[in-house]
Amino acid sequence: MSWQAWAAIAFWIAAWAVNGTVANRWGRRKWARIFVPALFGVTLLVLWQGLVKGLNVPSVILPAPTQIAARFADSVPLLWGDFSQTILKGALGGYVIGCGAAVLTAIAVDRSPFLQRGLLPVGNFFAALPIVGVAPILVMWFGFDWQSKAAVVVVMVFFPVLVNMVAGLAATDPLQRDLMKTYSASYRDSLLRLRLPAAMPFLFNGLKIATTLALIGAIVAEFFGSPTRGMGFRISTAVGQLDMALVWSEIVVAALAGSGFYGLMALIEKTVTFWHPSQRG
Amino acid sequence: MRNILPVLVVCLVIVVLWYGAALWLNAAWVYDQAARAGTQVGFGQLVHDTMTLPRPKLPAPHQVLGGLWDGIFGQSVTSKKSLVYHGWMTLEVTMLGFAVGTLAGLILAIGIVHSRAMDMSVMPWAIASQTIPVLAIAPMVIVVLASVGLKGVIPKALIAAYLSFFPVLVGMVKGLRAPDGLQLDLMRTYNASRTQTLTMLRLPSSLPYLFASLKVGVAAALVGTIVAELPAGASVGLGARLLSGSYYGQTIQIWAALFMAAILAALLVAAIGIAEKVVLKRMGMAR
Amino acid sequence: EEVKLQLKWVTQAQFAGYYVAQDKGFYKAEGLDVDIMPGGPDISPTQVMAGGGADVTVDWMPSALAAREKGLALVNVAQPFKKSGMMLTCLKDTGIKGPQDFRGKTLGVWFGGNEYPFLSWMSTLKIPTDGSPNGVTVLKQGFNVDPLLQKQAACISTMTYNEYWQVIDAGLKPDQLVTFKYEDEGVATLEDGLYVMQDKLSDAAFKAKMVKFVRASMKGWKYAETHPEEAAKIVIDNDATGAQTLPVQERMMKEIAKLTADSNGALDMADYDRTVKILMAGGSDPVITKKPEGAYTTEITDAALK
Amino acid sequence: MMGAAPIIEAQGVDLVFQTADGPVHALKDVNLKVNKGDFVSFIGPSGCGKTTFLRCIAALETPTSGSLKVRGVSAEEARKARSYGYVFQAAGLFPWRTIAGNIRLPLEIMDFTRADRARRVEEVLKLVDLEGFGKKYPWQLSGGMQQRASIARALSFDAEILLMDEPFGALDEIVRDKLNEELLKLWHRTQKTIGFVTHSIPEAVYLSTHIVVMSPRPGRITDVIESPLPRGPRPLEIRDTPEFMAIAQRVREGLHAGHAYEV
Amino acid sequence: MMGAAPIIEAQGVDLVFQTADGPVHALKDVNLKVNKGDFVSFIGPSGCGKTTFLRCIAALETPTSGSLKVRGVSAEEARKARSYGYVFQAAGLFPWRTIAGNIRLPLEIMDFTRADRARRVEEVLKLVDLEGFGKKYPWQLSGGMQQRASIARALSFDAEILLMDEPFGALDEIVRDKLNEELLKLWHRTQKTIGFVTHSIPEAVYLSTHIVVMSPRPGRITDVIESPLPRGPRPLEIRDTPEFMAIAQRVREGLHAGHAYEV
Numbered sequence A: 001m002s003w004q005a006w007a008a009i010a011f012w013i014a015a016w017a018v019n020g021t022v023a024n025r026w027g028r029r030k031w032a033r034i035f036v037p038a039l040f041g042v043t044l045l046v047l048w049q050g051l052v053k054g055l056n057v058p059s060v061i062l063p064a065p066t067q068i069a070a071r072f073a074d075s076v077p078l079l080w081g082d083f084s085q086t087i088l089k090g091a092l093g094g095y096v097i098g099c100g101a102a103v104l105t106a107i108a109v110d111r112s113p114f115l116q117r118g119l120l121p122v123g124n125f126f127a128a129l130p131i132v133g134v135a136p137i138l139v140m141w142f143g144f145d146w147q148s149k150a151a152v153v154v155v156m157v158f159f160p161v162l163v164n165m166v167a168g169l170a171a172t173d174p175l176q177r178d179l180m181k182t183y184s185a186s187y188r189d190s191l192l193r194l195r196l197p198a199a200m201p202f203l204f205n206g207l208k209i210a211t212t213l214a215l216i217g218a219i220v221a222e223f224f225g226s227p228t229r230g231m232g233f234r235i236s237t238a239v240g241q242l243d244m245a246l247v248w249s250e251i252v253v254a255a256l257a258g259s260g261f262y263g264l265m266a267l268i269e270k271t272v273t274f275w276h277p278s279q280r281g
Numbered sequence B: 001m002r003n004i005l006p007v008l009v010v011c012l013v014i015v016v017l018w019y020g021a022a023l024w025l026n027a028a029w030v031y032d033q034a035a036r037a038g039t040q041v042g043f044g045q046l047v048h049d050t051m052t053l054p055r056p057k058l059p060a061p062h063q064v065l066g067g068l069w070d071g072i073f074g075q076s077v078t079s080k081k082s083l084v085y086h087g088w089m090t091l092e093v094t095m096l097g098f099a100v101g102t103l104a105g106l107i108l109a110i111g112i113v114h115s116r117a118m119d120m121s122v123m124p125w126a127i128a129s130q131t132i133p134v135l136a137i138a139p140m141v142i143v144v145l146a147s148v149g150l151k152g153v154i155p156k157a158l159i160a161a162y163l164s165f166f167p168v169l170v171g172m173v174k175g176l177r178a179p180d181g182l183q184l185d186l187m188r189t190y191n192a193s194r195t196q197t198l199t200m201l202r203l204p205s206s207l208p209y210l211f212a213s214l215k216v217g218v219a220a221a222l223v224g225t226i227v228a229e230l231p232a233g234a235s236v237g238l239g240a241r242l243l244s245g246s247y248y249g250q251t252i253q254i255w256a257a258l259f260m261a262a263i264l265a266a267l268l269v270a271a272i273g274i275a276e277k278v279v280l281k282r283m284g285m286a287r
Numbered sequence C: 001e002e003v004k005l006q007l008k009w010v011t012q013a014q015f016a017g018y019y020v021a022q023d024k025g026f027y028k029a030e031g032l033d034v035d036i037m038p039g040g041p042d043i044s045p046t047q048v049m050a051g052g053g054a055d056v057t058v059d060w061m062p063s064a065l066a067a068r069e070k071g072l073a074l075v076n077v078a079q080p081f082k083k084s085g086m087m088l089t090c091l092k093d094t095g096i097k098g099p100q101d102f103r104g105k106t107l108g109v110w111f112g113g114n115e116y117p118f119l120s121w122m123s124t125l126k127i128p129t130d131g132s133p134n135g136v137t138v139l140k141q142g143f144n145v146d147p148l149l150q151k152q153a154a155c156i157s158t159m160t161y162n163e164y165w166q167v168i169d170a171g172l173k174p175d176q177l178v179t180f181k182y183e184d185e186g187v188a189t190l191e192d193g194l195y196v197m198q199d200k201l202s203d204a205a206f207k208a209k210m211v212k213f214v215r216a217s218m219k220g221w222k223y224a225e226t227h228p229e230e231a232a233k234i235v236i237d238n239d240a241t242g243a244q245t246l247p248v249q250e251r252m253m254k255e256i257a258k259l260t261a262d263s264n265g266a267l268d269m270a271d272y273d274r275t276v277k278i279l280m281a282g283g284s285d286p287v288i289t290k291k292p293e294g295a296y297t298t299e300i301t302d303a304a305l306k
Numbered sequence D, E: 001m002m003g004a005a006p007i008i009e010a011q012g013v014d015l016v017f018q019t020a021d022g023p024v025h026a027l028k029d030v031n032l033k034v035n036k037g038d039f040v041s042f043i044g045p046s047g048c049g050k051t052t053f054l055r056c057i058a059a060l061e062t063p064t065s066g067s068l069k070v071r072g073v074s075a076e077e078a079r080k081a082r083s084y085g086y087v088f089q090a091a092g093l094f095p096w097r098t099i100a101g102n103i104r105l106p107l108e109i110m111d112f113t114r115a116d117r118a119r120r121v122e123e124v125l126k127l128v129d130l131e132g133f134g135k136k137y138p139w140q141l142s143g144g145m146q147q148r149a150s151i152a153r154a155l156s157f158d159a160e161i162l163l164m165d166e167p168f169g170a171l172d173e174i175v176r177d178k179l180n181e182e183l184l185k186l187w188h189r190t191q192k193t194i195g196f197v198t199h200s201i202p203e204a205v206y207l208s209t210h211i212v213v214m215s216p217r218p219g220r221i222t223d224v225i226e227s228p229l230p231r232g233p234r235p236l237e238i239r240d241t242p243e244f245m246a247i248a249q250r251v252r253e254g255l256h257a258g259h260a261y262e263v
């Protein structure tokens, strides 16, 4: 191990100490909530850089963060093109269709306990079909372009959202249901005024899980056939060209997009379910 | 038990829809073939042909069942064509990866619950880690580990663990924080140490959460294993089976392997469900 | 003595020579203990080499030379395949009769290091691959021949020994297809050769080991060529997935034999020069930009074939 | 509890819950008549069936046998005709609606006009002393205020009957006193018929025209005490009068008699 | 509340909670002395700081300023020395432990020997009248029995002080009466010092040697009433005596005085 590796490890220990103090002293402050995870992330990068350089790992195996950053910087247009193909068209399209269909299905089966009891176990079974097996089939059915990626995403997000939404629609407490009964409320009234609002925290739970699934689904589907752009295409072909810095740049884009997407849903959740104890803070 | 009838009804509906879809999706090929041969197909012929294609676009349910049956019962279990053999290979890796992932998730969760610094730093990155497509990093992990001499089961198990630690982590952070203020205050009035609070309060009250996340985790581990089996020198396991089926256009083989995987997942989840019942019952938590 | 061999693809008759050498004890006779590692769609043999996960790998020369230019010093030590088995298989009813008809069509291409021969061919034809109306639309083709069967592409990449026959097996007749062999189009590049890392070659012991390995492997190849049924059987026995079938592998072995027949293992300089020329002729976007130096050595085969 | 046309009339009401541990006989041969304008309290040890009986009147539970008429029709029909407002022990306000929104809920369901809704919300908010809190969310209010909001909600559509299940159980004594006083005024002003479940003897005696004492396992009515206290205003101090104490004592005795307890 | 060495001594205790809506002054200048063997009840309207003060004594909350000594040392040190048992409003039994297991919990934490643990569990189970229920799980018991188990748990390690925060708040009147009687007996038998928070005036008067009346916003002690009732056994009927009523009246007045209320 050379000096870079030791320096990185020293940095790690120091950062850990700093984070410990900051978290304990100013843990409730807004800046600390950003500073601590940020420093942790920087530490991971420093450690990575130090170990790659220090242990002389070939860059075709694992490039250093600096190399990735450089590659990222000079392939922004390429990355953007891949991003819009995979995320904006495939993932987002599939996400909207899949989540929408799941919500509607949940509402449809909500009236029939019989259907629910039958659909959910079967649904869980189909949700367990591994995506890597389903993706080639959907590519065969829906063609090479983003439509097949969206289809994979639909399949992936449908059941988690459905299960959460069904649970959410059942999540009203007996008192609330009795209350609606004392008003002799119609099905529509109790759906619109009680069950839908009460289901929102559950729905968002599902929607948040679905964000990362959508991303992964769209990227993975591209491994099984794609036009010559897209993040999954780039990752699988760049490996063949030993351009690992580009592969990691795409992974960075995926992680950023995923975290951003997740964060966005969390934000919407905050405004929609402002009333829920977990959001009142 | 009372779910059986509804499940059967739903399955029946799916099978009917499935046959319809098979007819519809496979018809194009049958017509194409007829056109190339210069013949006409009547409806009866069409139905017969679409249900019996050797490489259908969508195999009919009975074809998949046939593939499953042949894979499970039609071969000796040591045969490389046996789904039991490949399922077992996948199961082994899944269990190992699941164990490692669960342990990692548990340890991280305990750390997060006890250290503010860990809580604040690890969680956002754990979420970010799950946005990385596994299929993209799996080959790299396999290559990197192979270069340090790790081959076979361990790299695959690590990828399985990577997928399964997350649900366990999230569930256990919730679970270990499940004790309410009253219960924690009670422990404080006894001046209980952190370890005592962990073992006597936090861990027992997290059990329902643990089992819920184990169910998600074991399914995730299975997916991880299958993903890892694709690039790992496509040798054994359901993943390899999926891949080779795909490579040779053997749609029926793909579907059979797919269903085998889903059945395996269902069995694993059911096994955890049983463990849950037993444990919670022994702890007096199941009513 | 241990040798780790990384294949470029899954276990099939394409690699029969090595399995035969293993099975018939040719390696053992040389005192070698060879570990044959199958590849897969996401395994990049060059990456495995870089990581030190293998001593020697089977790769196509375009991919190896491209890696070499990227700084990964791979060296060809033997070339069991003389001819290229690559071709483009098209549906006749798309109206394609010659390469000039590709324009405006969708073509399926393998990536992951296998795209270089195609790209070189297109640039010698001066056909852009950007999907413009005057060029061709390229699809990243998956593992199988579905895009052709489902009419998602007008042509797909096939190997004479494998995918072409899958198309036939699927029910299409040879006269419904039009094929373009790279060999016939004058754009054939060298396929399955044996490559090692350059720095290892300075080690005399390693060199000696490679000599034995190449000698035994070629013995295996020649045996396989003459005993296709037995070779296919051996391949089947070594396939852990259980997906291969004997008739298919026998047929593949017979096709493979046509490609290996004229090679004794030594790299033919004319073939090498042609491959380099094709790869450099890529117009604005050549696969390699400068003539490779030291990308092969004849020392090993010289010693092995003595 | 006599008179020609009782507004609530129970005859031989029986209710058995089927549970995993076997059947629970929650109500047995319950007979009761309530006249229009009565304030009837139900008191009895925990588990004696007070809630169950109130829920039967509201048609939230269906008796296993016996007859139960509300306003001359079956309880179920009375529910469909929106004959009563029900106040639960917990306020049960929807957290995603403001206080005004919560009070508006039954009005929206019952298709009151927009103008009418606004007027009624204002009115009942004033009635329960919550003017100016309409725009707040439930969790921004104290428990007592929430409970008053839930009463306002039950009053908003002006049903003839008001059913209240331990509405003040969760509040402290002083707040409770004040709400008791106000409830009495409200009852007096609106002339509604009120069914009221409570655990507290003073509360029952202070509020009611009739006190129904119940005993558990199976739940029966052991005594119906008609209060001699004035139907008009009752100051809180009435609770220190010998008359009051006498009734309280009678209730207490009735309770102890029925209390066959394991605590 | 005089005497040489008070077991609890608060001087100028202030506590301010920092909340999102700004600071909440929960306790202001609280002064109190409790002698060994006293039974001190805290009464006051909701939110006046009763719980907060009890939690300060237990070192579950730290005063912002002022001094608070328990058994001569700081509250925190007293907690570390395991000087008190604490009974919460909810029983808070661990559902995965049997009743005996729950009572054993503090004993396990405090490293009592195995034999000692078994003996003590038996002992306190008898004390709270729950013999034979040790092997049951909490949910198999009624609310009253659960609450008694939680008292047994607080008694098991025999701390000098017993702090109880509305322990009977969730129970019905009759069960409550019975538990009050038993608590009094227990106090008498064990001679512990008891701090007891309640909402109920009769309960406070019936149980205590001293009644501390508090008023809200900010929480202050407005009155400390020393009870003239006998320290010995008090039959339940004592509540109907004029003496009892007089104290009750005084407490009620104290409460009303401090009640500046919005409910």
Ligand SMILES: Nc1ncnc2c1ncn2[C@@H]1O[C@H](COP(=O)(O)OP(=O)(O)OP(=O)(O)O)[C@@H](O)[C@H]1O
Pocket: D017, D018, D019, D024, D025, D026, D044, D045, D046, D047, D048, D049, D050, D051, D052, D053, D219
């Ligand atoms: N849905 C139900 N299923 C089974 N048993 C029930 C149900 N609801 C109530 N019971 C049982 O019926 C009996 C009467 O219950 P109810 O709630 O009416 O009592 P209560 O008088 O209101 O008691 P409390 O004062 O505790 O509210 C109890 O023994 C209770 O356990």
Ligand SMILES: Nc1ncnc2c1ncn2[C@@H]1O[C@H](COP(=O)(O)OP(=O)(O)OP(=O)(O)O)[C@@H](O)[C@H]1O
Pocket: D172, E017, E018, E019, E024, E025, E026, E044, E045, E046, E047, E048, E049, E050, E051, E052, E053, E219
């Ligand atoms: N952890 C806390 N953070 C902020 N404010 C608090 C906290 N705990 C209590 N308070 C506030 O301090 C004041 C006193 O609360 P406390 O719980 O001591 O009242 P209490 O007398 O026990 O009331 P109750 O009879 O309702 O139990 C209240 O206004 C309460 O809202």
Ligand SMILES: Cc1ncc(C[n+]2csc(CCO)c2C)c(N)n1
Pocket: C008, C009, C014, C041, C042, C110, C111, C112, C114, C141, C142, C143, C144, C159, C162, C163
């Ligand atoms: C992802 C992917 N990459 C490459 C090939 C093609 N390929 C590379 S080597 C070889 C040998 C012939 O069988 C073949 C077919 C494929 N099919 N899928």
Ligand SMILES: [Mg+2]
Pocket: D050, D051, D052
């Ligand atoms: Mg009740």
Ligand SMILES: [Mg+2]
Pocket: E050, E051, E052
């Ligand atoms: Mg309190």
